[in-house]
Amino acid sequence: MPNVHIKIINKSANPLPAYATSGSSGMDLRADLPEPFTLGSLERAFVPTGLFIELPEGYEAQVRPRSGLAIKQGLTCLNTPGTIDADYRGEIKIILINLSKEPQVINPGDRVAQMVIQQVEQVTLVEVAEIGTTERGAGGFGHTGHQ
Ligand SMILES: O=c1ccn([C@H]2C[C@H](O)[C@@H](COP(=O)(O)OP(=O)(O)OP(=O)(O)O)O2)c(=O)[nH]1
Ligand SMILES: [Mg+2]
Numbered sequence: 001m002p003n004v005h006i007k008i009i010n011k012s013a014n015p016l017p018a019y020a021t022s023g024s025s026g027m028d029l030r031a032d033l034p035e036p037f038t039l040g041s042l043e044r045a046f047v048p049t050g051l052f053i054e055l056p057e058g059y060e061a062q063v064r065p066r067s068g069l070a071i072k073q074g075l076t077c078l079n080t081p082g083t084i085d086a087d088y089r090g091e092i093k094i095i096l097i098n099l100s101k102e103p104q105v106i107n108p109g110d111r112v113a114q115m116v117i118q119q120v121e122q123v124t125l126v127e128v129a130e131i132g133t134t135e136r137g138a139g140g141f142g143h144t145g146h147q
Contacts, residue, residue: 005054012108026114044097055086074100
């Protein structure tokens with residue numbers, strides 16, 4: 001398991017993110033807020049985490065929604081999966097949107113998203129006149145049917 005440097009600016013006394021179980025893909029991210037705030041129906045907002053991360057080259061972090069919040073409160077990440085680049089040194093922020101019909105309250109320390117850290121490769125694009133053929137070809141967007 002590689003080490004990753006993380007700095008936490010702790011407005012809400014939040015603990016460092018951690019994997020909830022030994023098999024968890026993501027670590028939950030807590031809202032670093034001075035007080036509760038309300039996200040109205042269809043409103044979006046930055047939710048600060050107070051976290052600054054130094055990812056090794058060749059890694060990325062993804063900010064993803066939590067399914068429980070999505071089904072119970074209609075809260076999700078607008079740009080899911082959010083991309084944290086390896087060279088980003090600013091605060092990790094969550095772009096939360098309330099897709100429910102009711103206002104939703106976010107409390108300091110609430111676990112509003114999760115962060116998955118994984119390896120990612122950069123490639124060199126080589127321009128060619130023709131690309132290779134496949135069985136699928138240009139078929140997509142449901143062309144294999146529903147069942
Ligand atoms: O949910 C997110 C998504 C992004 N970021 C930060 C880290 C990321 O490295 C940077 C840029 O994100 P992205 O590439 O998605 O945004 P952009 O609109 O392309 O901005 P830029 O031109 O700065 O790359 O913003 C977050 O804190 N949370
Ligand atoms: Mg970008």
